[in-house]
Every structure is written in structure tokens, then in C-alpha cells.
Amino acid sequence: MWKKFLNISLSLLILMASPLSATANSHTKNDDLLYLFKSMQILTDVPWYYLAAINQFEKNLRHPEKKKEKKSLKYLSIQIPKEVWAGILNPDPDDKNPESIKFFQGIGRDGDGDQKADWQNDTDVLYSIAVYLAMDGTGEDQIRTKLWDYYKHPVSVDVITHIAKIYQKFDTLDLDQTRFPIPLEYNYTYHNTWGDRRGWGGLRIHEGTDIFANYGTPVLSTCYGYIELIGWNRYGGWRVGIRDIRNNYHYFAHLNHFRKGLKKGDIVKPGDQIGTVGSSGYGPKGTSGKFPPHLHYGIYRFNGRNTYSFDPYPLLKKWEREAYKQKRQKKKKQKQSKSRNTIRWVD
Ligand SMILES: [Zn+2]
Numbered sequence: 292m293w294k295k296f297l298n299i300s301l302s303l304l305i306l307m308a309s310p311l312s313a314t315a316n317s318h319t320k321n322d323d324l325l326y327l328f329k330s331m332q333i334l335t336d337v338p339w340y341y342l343a344a345i346n347q348f349e350k351n352l353r354h355p356e357k358k359k360e361k362k363s364l365k366y367l368s369i370q371i372p373k374e375v376w377a378g379i380l381n382p383d384p385d386d387k388n389p390e391s392i393k394f395f396q397g398i399g400r401d402g403d404g405d406q407k408a409d410w411q412n413d414t415d416v417l418y419s420i421a422v423y424l425a426m427d428g429t430g431e432d433q434i435r436t437k438l439w440d441y442y443k444h445p446v447s448v449d450v451i452t453h454i455a456k457i458y459q460k461f462d463t464l465d466l467d468q469t470r471f472p473i474p475l476e477y478n479y480t481y482h483n484t485w486g487d488r489r490g491w492g493g494l495r496i497h498e499g500t501d502i503f504a505n506y507g508t509p510v511l512s513t514c515y516g517y518i519e520l521i522g523w524n525r526y527g528g529w530r531v532g533i534r535d536i537r538n539n540y541h542y543f544a545h546l547n548h549f550r551k552g553l554k555k556g557d558i559v560k561p562g563d564q565i566g567t568v569g570s571s572g573y574g575p576k577g578t579s580g581k582f583p584p585h586l587h588y589g590i591y592r593f594n595g596r597n598t599y600s601f602d603p604y605p606l607l608k609k610w611e612r613e614a615y616k617q618k619r620q621k622k623k624k625q626k627q628s629k630s631r632n633t634i635r636w637v638d
Pocket residue numbers: 497499500501586587588
């Protein structure tokens with residue numbers, strides 16, 4: 292048993308040695324991380340995208356403004372609480388001895404074969420999490436059950452599973468791209484109305500930005516994401532909710548139509564059409580025309596305990612600026628290639 296474990300550890304060492312020590316310029320931290328996750332899949336059978344999703348989920352929980360928050364690992368953002376690592380009854384919360392950790396039912400394991408189960412070592416931490424997840428099997432249901440045991444929150448389990456599906460689909464960790472939800476060539480207008488009081492349906496505040504546009508104007512996905520919700524609601528009418536890899540939930544309401552065939556569980560990328568602008572909502576299923584057509588766009592974030600709304604207006608402004616910039620660059624390129632072609636023709 293011990294020998295087998297050691298063999299596994301050593302093979303992991305070999306697997307990981309080359310990319311983690313490489314220093315090529317084109318090499319990014321995400322390349323290293325991806326390699327780490329995929330190596331761990333070979334070793335433990337836990338699909339790499341679950342490990343990637345847990346890491347991203349925990350990264351999202353840390354406050355970016357709190358730079359002081361000591362980061363103990365080089366690559367990973369996963370922080371296993373000491374009592375979980377060493378075992379709750381372990382008299383030594385900093386225990387690194389794999390045998391005594393096992394005795395006290397801690398989840399800490401030695402992943403790199405140095406005989407220490409070190410919570411400050413990336414390989415040890417990822418190996419420990421993977422072994423924990425694989426305890427009852429590596430199918431989606433078994434992994435979801437272990438995620439529930441570990442995080443004890445239904446939203447955490449869903450968010451991690453959905454992030455995993457996005458990673459699985461695109462086979463990369465570089466999924467931060469975002470975009471403005473309306474194509475620039477259509478007429479639209481919006482102002483900052485976040486937090487305004489609303490009349491219909493009791494006292495509520497406006498948790499989003501209204502982008503006014505004509506019926507039928509395309510509504511595009513703002514992110515790489517997982518369709519968590521699609522259907523009717525008496526406030527939002529026909530609406531779509533998309534989860535991105537940052538624990539954000541993008542909410543699009545009052546649509547006229549959904550894109551044909553779009554359903555819960557689908558994966559989208561920035562710019563994919565999800566529907567068209569309408570005026571649905573404020574009544575039973577099918578109600579429409581109670582207000583001018585517009586896209587209601589909101590963003591909610593899950594912080595590990597609660598879901599809260601934040602103002603999407605500054606983001607929309609930023610995405611709109613970026614979209615105009617891209618459009619200008621595209622035009623410039625087209626102009627350049629056109630003039631080159633002309634010269635060639637004259638020659
Ligand atoms: Zn609105």
C-alpha cells in the first residue's frame with residue numbers, strides 16, 4: 292500500500308517537473324495551473340475541470356483589495372482550513388505527518404513524495420482535495436456529494452459544478468473575456484438607474500441597468516458561462532440567467548424571444564446571441580407591452596454565504612468602450628489591407 296502510494300507520488304513529481312520549472316516567455320501561470328490539474332486527473336481520476344473549478348471558486352471568494360491576506364501557495368487559491376487538514380481532534384493543528392493526520396481523520400496527504408503533508412505545498416493541497424473528492428467515486432453525482440460535505444452550501448455546489456462545465460467545454464482556463472450585450476450597430480440608450488425605486492410588485496429597488504432598444508434587437512451573452520436559468524417570471528418576463536467563472540450571475544430580463552433551442556445547462560461564450568429585446572413581464576405568463584421595450588441587465592455575485600446584487604453600469608460602460616475600440620481597430624485593418632490591395636493592383 293505504502294509502496295504503491297510512493298510510486299504514485301513519484302510519477303506525479305516526474306509529470307509536473309517540466310512545465311513548472313519552465314521559464315519560457317509565452318508561458319503563463321494558467322498554463323502551469325492547467326498542467327497541474329491535468330496531471331492530478333491522471334493520478335486520481337478526478338476530472339481536471341472540477342479541480343480547476345474549486346480553485347477558481349475559492350479565488351473568487353478572496354477579496355482582491357485585501358492584498359495583505361497572506362497567500363500560502365504558489366499556484367493554487369484553495370485554502371483548506373487547518374482543522375480539516377490535520378483533523379479536528381488533532382492536538383497539533385500544524386501537523387505535517389501523513390500518518391498522524393490520517394489517524395485524526397484529517398484530509399491532508401503527501402502528494403509530492405517528500406513524506407510530508409504540507410498545506411503550504413501546491414501538489415500536496417491539490418492531491419489532498421482530489422483524493423477527498425474521489426472517496427466515493429469520480430462521477431458527477433459522487434463528486435457533487437463530496438462538494439456538499441466539504442462546503443455545506445447548495446449554491447457552492449452548483450456554482451462549482453457549473454464552472455466545471457464551462458472549463459470542460461472550452462478546455463482552457465483563459466475564460467475572462469467579456470462584452471457589451473447589445474451589438475453597436477443597433478440603436479440603444481441607457482442611464483445609471485441602479486437602486487431606483489420601482490412601482491410594480493410592491494416596494495423593490497432596481498437591481499440592474501435598463502438598456503432601451505427596439506423590439507427584436509439581439510441580446511448577446513456578456514461572458515463565458517453556463518445557462519443556469521431560462522423561462523418565465525412575473526417580474527422579469529422571459530429571462531435568462533448565466534453563471535460565469537467568477538461566481539457572477541448575469542441576469543437578462545423582459546426578452547421578446549429566446550434564441551431557438553437555448554436551454555438550461557447550455558454553455559455560451561461572449562457575443563453568443565441568447566435572445567431579443569422585448570417588453571415581457573409584469574403579469575402572468577405571456578404578458579407584454581406594459582412598458583417600453585428594453586433589456587434589464589443585472590449582476591449578482593455569490594460570496595460563499597450569500598448572493599448579492601451590484602451595480603452593472605460601470606461594467607457596461609467599460610464593455611461598450613472596449614467594443615467601440617475593437618470596431619475602430621477592425622476598420623483600420625480593413626482600410627490598410629484595402630490600400631495594400633490597390634497598390635498591388637496598380638503594380
Ligand atoms: Zn430594469
